[in-house]
Amino acid sequence: MMEALEIIGQASFWAAAIRIAAPLIFGVLGALICERAGVLNLGIEGIFVAGAMTGWLTVSMGGDLWLGVAVAALVGAALGLLHGVFTVILGLSQHVTGLSITLLATSTAYFGYRVAFPSVTTPPVIEPFAPLNPAWLSAIPILGPALGQQTALVWLAFLCVAVTAFVLSRTPLGLALRAVGDNPAAVEAQGLSVTGLRMGALAAGSALMALGGAFLTLSAFNSFFFGMINGRGWVCIALTVFASWQPGKALLGALLFGAFDAYQVRLQTLAGSVVPTQIFLMLPYLLSILALVLAARRADYPRALMKPYIKGER
Secondary structure (H helix, E strand, O other), rough: HHHHHHHHHHHHHHHHHHHHHHHHHHHHHHHHHHOOOOOOOOHHHHHHHHHHHHHHHHHOOOOOOOHHHHHHHHHHHHHHHHHHHHHHHOOOOOHHHHHHHHHHHHHHHHHHHHHHHHOOOOOOOOOOOOOOOOHHHOOOOOHHHHHHHHHHHHHHHHHHHHHHHHHHHOHHHHHHHHHHHHHHHHHOOOOEEEOHHHHHEEEEEEHHHHHHHHHHHHHHHOOOOOOOOOOOOHHHHHHHHOOOOOHHHHHHHHHHHHHHHHHHHHHHHOOOOOOOHHHHHHHHHHHHHHHHHHHHOOOOOOOOOOOOOOOOOO
């Protein structure tokens, strides 16, 4: 029992928790921005895959790591705009379109991989982002060494949380985005473009989702392989509800999930063969579902979420 509790005080545990949480931070911020504007983006799982593959492929073909990040973001934004054409402009079902985007992006990414490497059984590896290890963090107990082991993309994820929170709560653009997710008719009455705001939110949010995928291939691992996303996109959709569409709570939710996941890996080592491995693998998801159920009862949903808007209708 004491050994299980001691895990929480280890810097290596918190370093792993932050590393697991980083792609979720990008993803939940992206989902939050889309949904704040009134559009549910179930294409997130496929956008994760596309971002992971295109970012890694760019670097494996000789590009810079940051170029890989930029390419992944552009691919994500393009998929978000495609989603917007069908849901915002044409007013089609956001559920069906989102799932179609996931299938399209995943299949295209896997096809692109096979075209680029037709006879390769083991995917090529790249040199990923290295930990920054800033000297000033070493003086902070536990948290300092944990943060010191993180790469630039983790710090970029934290920066995105701060920027998103500031934009949504402190700027006219953020006010317009929140308004278009609650009362698009009022936004139109002010002379603003509901379509433009929603399309922009989808592009920005989907770019962040793709960065979550790119993090896995350019920072957490050094290659791309099938199944590496492993449902992270769907976890982000759940975390968005848990966070009540607030960036600060989104960060907390991602870190909690990362901590649960890192903890179960270490519990497996302690338990040995006494408890089936599958029990530990379920723990982060069971705890996340419990947290989601508790949070969803008090969640303040964007009132126009999933409701198509046609200009001039009331």
